[in-house]
Amino acid sequence: MNKQHAETLARAGLSHIIEPNDLTGSALVQVAGAPEAYRIIREHSGPAPANEQQQVAELLDANGANRSSLRLDAGLERWRARAAHADPESDLKCMNDLGGGLLTPANENWPLGFEALGLGAPLALWYRGTGNLRILRDPARLVAIVGSRDATEYGRTITAEIVQGLRARGLCIVSGGAYGIDAQAHQAALAESGPPLGVDDPPSTSTIAVMAGGLNRFYPSGNDEMLQRVHNHGILIAEVAPGATPTRWRFLQRNRLIAALCAITIVTEARWRSGALSTAHHAAEMGRDVGATPGSVFSANSAGCHRLIREGAATLVTDAAEVIEMLTTAQRPPELSPGIAQRQGRSESAEDARDYDGLPVQDLLLLDALPLRSPRTADQLAVLAGLGMGSILGGLSRLSARHLAERTGNGWIRRFPRGPEPQRGAPSAP
Amino acid sequence: MNKQHAETLARAGLSHIIEPNDLTGSALVQVAGAPEAYRIIREHSGPAPANEQQQVAELLDANGANRSSLRLDAGLERWRARAAHADPESDLKCMNDLGGGLLTPANENWPLGFEALGLGAPLALWYRGTGNLRILRDPARLVAIVGSRDATEYGRTITAEIVQGLRARGLCIVSGGAYGIDAQAHQAALAESGPPLGVDDPPSTSTIAVMAGGLNRFYPSGNDEMLQRVHNHGILIAEVAPGATPTRWRFLQRNRLIAALCAITIVTEARWRSGALSTAHHAAEMGRDVGATPGSVFSANSAGCHRLIREGAATLVTDAAEVIEMLTTAQRPPELSPGIAQRQGRSESAEDARDYDGLPVQDLLLLDALPLRSPRTADQLAVLAGLGMGSILGGLSRLSARHLAERTGNGWIRRFPRGPEPQRGAPSAP
Numbered sequence: 001m002n003k004q005h006a007e008t009l010a011r012a013g014l015s016h017i018i019e020p021n022d023l024t025g026s027a028l029v030q031v032a033g034a035p036e037a038y039r040i041i042r043e044h045s046g047p048a049p050a051n052e053q054q055q056v057a058e059l060l061d062a063n064g065a066n067r068s069s070l071r072l073d074a075g076l077e078r079w080r081a082r083a084a085h086a087d088p089e090s091d092l093k094c095m096n097d098l099g100g101g102l103l104t105p106a107n108e109n110w111p112l113g114f115e116a117l118g119l120g121a122p123l124a125l126w127y128r129g130t131g132n133l134r135i136l137r138d139p140a141r142l143v144a145i146v147g148s149r150d151a152t153e154y155g156r157t158i159t160a161e162i163v164q165g166l167r168a169r170g171l172c173i174v175s176g177g178a179y180g181i182d183a184q185a186h187q188a189a190l191a192e193s194g195p196p197l198g199v200d201d202p203p204s205t206s207t208i209a210v211m212a213g214g215l216n217r218f219y220p221s222g223n224d225e226m227l228q229r230v231h232n233h234g235i236l237i238a239e240v241a242p243g244a245t246p247t248r249w250r251f252l253q254r255n256r257l258i259a260a261l262c263a264i265t266i267v268t269e270a271r272w273r274s275g276a277l278s279t280a281h282h283a284a285e286m287g288r289d290v291g292a293t294p295g296s297v298f299s300a301n302s303a304g305c306h307r308l309i310r311e312g313a314a315t316l317v318t319d320a321a322e323v324i325e326m327l328t329t330a331q332r333p334p335e336l337s338p339g340i341a342q343r344q345g346r347s348e349s350a351e352d353a354r355d356y357d358g359l360p361v362q363d364l365l366l367l368d369a370l371p372l373r374s375p376r377t378a379d380q381l382a383v384l385a386g387l388g389m390g391s392i393l394g395g396l397s398r399l400s401a402r403h404l405a406e407r408t409g410n411g412w413i414r415r416f417p418r419g420p421e422p423q424r425g426a427p428s429a430p
Numbered sequence: 431m432n433k434q435h436a437e438t439l440a441r442a443g444l445s446h447i448i449e450p451n452d453l454t455g456s457a458l459v460q461v462a463g464a465p466e467a468y469r470i471i472r473e474h475s476g477p478a479p480a481n482e483q484q485q486v487a488e489l490l491d492a493n494g495a496n497r498s499s500l501r502l503d504a505g506l507e508r509w510r511a512r513a514a515h516a517d518p519e520s521d522l523k524c525m526n527d528l529g530g531g532l533l534t535p536a537n538e539n540w541p542l543g544f545e546a547l548g549l550g551a552p553l554a555l556w557y558r559g560t561g562n563l564r565i566l567r568d569p570a571r572l573v574a575i576v577g578s579r580d581a582t583e584y585g586r587t588i589t590a591e592i593v594q595g596l597r598a599r600g601l602c603i604v605s606g607g608a609y610g611i612d613a614q615a616h617q618a619a620l621a622e623s624g625p626p627l628g629v630d631d632p633p634s635t636s637t638i639a640v641m642a643g644g645l646n647r648f649y650p651s652g653n654d655e656m657l658q659r660v661h662n663h664g665i666l667i668a669e670v671a672p673g674a675t676p677t678r679w680r681f682l683q684r685n686r687l688i689a690a691l692c693a694i695t696i697v698t699e700a701r702w703r704s705g706a707l708s709t710a711h712h713a714a715e716m717g718r719d720v721g722a723t724p725g726s727v728f729s730a731n732s733a734g735c736h737r738l739i740r741e742g743a744a745t746l747v748t749d750a751a752e753v754i755e756m757l758t759t760a761q762r763p764p765e766l767s768p769g770i771a772q773r774q775g776r777s778e779s780a781e782d783a784r785d786y787d788g789l790p791v792q793d794l795l796l797l798d799a800l801p802l803r804s805p806r807t808a809d810q811l812a813v814l815a816g817l818g819m820g821s822i823l824g825g826l827s828r829l830s831a832r833h834l835a836e837r838t839g840n841g842w843i844r845r846f847p848r849g850p851e852p853q854r855g856a857p858s859a860p
Contacts, residue, residue, distance in 0.1 A: 054723075108607045109779040116820070157728075284823050285820055285823050285827070286820055287819045293727060294724030294725065294727065294736060295724065295726060295727070296584065296724075297723060297724060297748035297749065298587075298588075306724060306746055306748050309739060309746045310745060310746040310748075310752070312840070315740060316724070316736055316739045316746070317738075317740070318736050319727065347638070365835075375808050377807065379807050379809055379810055380809055380810075390546075390716055390717050393714050393715045397711065397715070427840060
């Protein structure tokens with residue numbers, strides 16, 4: 001058995017035994033490696049090995065997770081019953097027969113977005129479907145669209161419109177495969193083939209369903225046909241092994257995977273208490289952008305979206321263009337934005353003095369405080385420029401009217417009214 | 431003629447001659463006093479008096495308003511034609527006959543909120559109606575409710591619901607007397623008598639209409655009956671003299687008065703380009719709280735509200751309770767909040783160590799960065815605590831679950847989970 005196969009086999013077994021987001025399990029794998037962790041768990045009887053017990057405790061401590069229930073000996077007790085029934089060869093064969101398999105962190109298609117989960121990242125990722133797994137590597141092309149199960153016609157309509165607009169840009173729609181908004185998001189994504197092949201490389205995968213239970217069956221059964229179509233044209237993924245039932249815990253933990261996979265999470269319709277809000281909060285905690293669609297204040301089905309916007313956890317979005325705006329301004333890494341590099345490279349002397357004619361002194365101070373690249377909030381600008389909030393807001397309004405400042409994401413950056421010029425006098429990129 | 435009467439007469443005359451927000455006029459009045467300014471303007475022929483010319487220029491310069499059109503000699507030319515026709519005695523008599531009069535900044539009922547306008551504050555304020563003028567002194571009891579003229583049934587309904595809720599708390603509704611949302615706000619306010627007398631002192635004035643033209647007639651004429659009812663039960667105000675027509679400029683300037691009068695401005699329904707947005711932006715520039723009501727993303731009549739929320743200029747509000755929450759958390763001066771003083775007085779030793787059990791280190795750092803009084807945004811906390819945004823958002827969520835942090839306005843403050851205790855060991859209030 002080669003090393004890679006041993007790793008895959010061990011993680012398949014571990015994914016059967018250890019619940020999602022069980023930090024003790026992740027810590028043991030990090031300390032001992034997956035094959036050794038799997039061996040320790042399967043052969044466990046009597047006290048926990050002292051060395052690993054100590055190292056797991058230290059690792060958890062360093063992650064701020066020092067509850068007694070997370071001690072390795074407690075974990076080994078917790079996993080004992082299920083360890084006896086792990087059969088990773090059979091699970092791998094089952095998924096292979098269904099047109100799927102298992103990704104481990106060593107795999108080239110392991111989701112880049114999972115890095116944000118730290119110790120809470122899944123131990124392995126089961127998949128099935130015909131979509132191109134490479135899309136998992138690219139959070140900036142993945143948009144989560146989630147919402148309540150009891151969707152209204154309004155919620156379904158705006159979900160479909162946003163998904164269509166995102167698909168037209170070749171973006172992939174990630175959701176949870178549930179009734180209501182989730183199902184509508186997948187269906188609308190499946191209906192749009194995306195931009196023609198060749199323009200978009202790798203070929204555009206329309207949708208990914210992140211499941212809370214094992215991928216050997218489709219759940220909920222009422223979405224059977226829709227999920228079969230996701231299998232035929234997209235990808236289904238889960239961190240639990242085939243045969244695992246979708247428990248409440250696994251639903252909640254599934255939400256963190258959706259949030260971690262995608263650059264942006266959009267809640268298109270959600271009640272005051274909805275699982276979609278948990279996905280949104282996971283995304284916000286990871287520093288990802290979150291959007292929410294408003295609706296009637298008299299609709300209980302929009303109350304969750306309003307709550308997110310009101311609490312500052314989500315930006316209000318009304319259409320696909322506004323979602324794409326979030327994606328291009330906030331999430332794109334600098335090397336993908338030539339415009340920014342050009343703006344940075346632009347020398348002071350290239351600016352035209354007329355641009356600043358007649359600006360009051362405080363606006364010139366504000367101009368100096370505006371960053372070229374990472375947006376600053378009005379609050380930050382007030383501190384930097386030493387101006388009151390009234391001057392800042394007035395100044396930003398005047399400067400943006402002159403195309404000297406631009407709102408982007410939650411903040412503001414400097415702009416140059418005559419557009420980007422060829423880079424000169426700046427360090428050249430390697 | 432006593433001094434007070436001279437002041438009133440001069441300002442009545444000036445309000446006839448000088449357009450709203452003409453900073454040269456305000457500067458001249460500030461430099462020379464109203465009676466002398468009025469004399470200079472009326473007797474003007476030939477060059478401007480050198481002394482005043484110089485002082486006006488310096489004052490305008492200090493206010494960042496140094497355009498040549500604002501020079502005193504340009505102002506005197508601008509005012510010359512209208513100065514010949516000023517008849518303040520007649521204007522005062524006219525308004526007196528209509529059950530009104532003129533407030534000057536020396537009057538005890540001069541709106542406190544006008545201070546935020548600085549040099550742009552009106553020179554005088556004409557009023558009529560039966561409401562108690564003392565309400566003008568108290569921005570925290572004044573809520574502006576504004577919106578588009580072509581209101582939908584949805585916009586009218588949510589306007590009426592919010593107004594009813596605010597009136598039940600004795601708050602006074604300020605609007606612009608226009609068709610659509612403005613009219614609905616006044617009407618809903620007139621329909622609610624407010625809390626029973628005696629509980630609320632001074633007697634609750636239901637509504638104030640801030641007019642763009644002279645108060646000798648009601649405009650627009652289609653709102654005649656409604657504005658007559660405002661006169662009978664509330665107050666109408668304007669900074670322009672009787673006889674002045676409501677021009678486009680005066681409409682725009684009227685919006686700044688609405689924003690300045692009130693602690694909070696709420697836009698209940700507005701199109702993408704609406705005068706209501708100008709009121710909202712005036713309020714935001716003055717650092718006042720702004721709220722906006724969401725609606726269907728398919729309704730053009732809600733696009734302006736969505737724009738304000740999306741751009742961060744307004745907080746999303748869905749009902750009166752959320753408006754009142756804004757009023758109580760953000761606007762109340764510290765001396766009115768005994769809870770805060772008590773929290774401040776509470777000594778470190780009074781805290782219970784159990785409150786912090788099991789908190790990760792970064793949450794303790796965050797706790798130290800949380801202010802007792804003036805809320806800090808997550809951005810500010812990240813800078814102060816030296817933590818990433820992910821840790822800040824996660825930490826705030828954990829700390830607020832333990833009642834150690836509280837969201838208030840746009841930021842967060844420290845809380846103490848066992849409730850305020852009798853003040854001890856802190857400096858006592860005078």
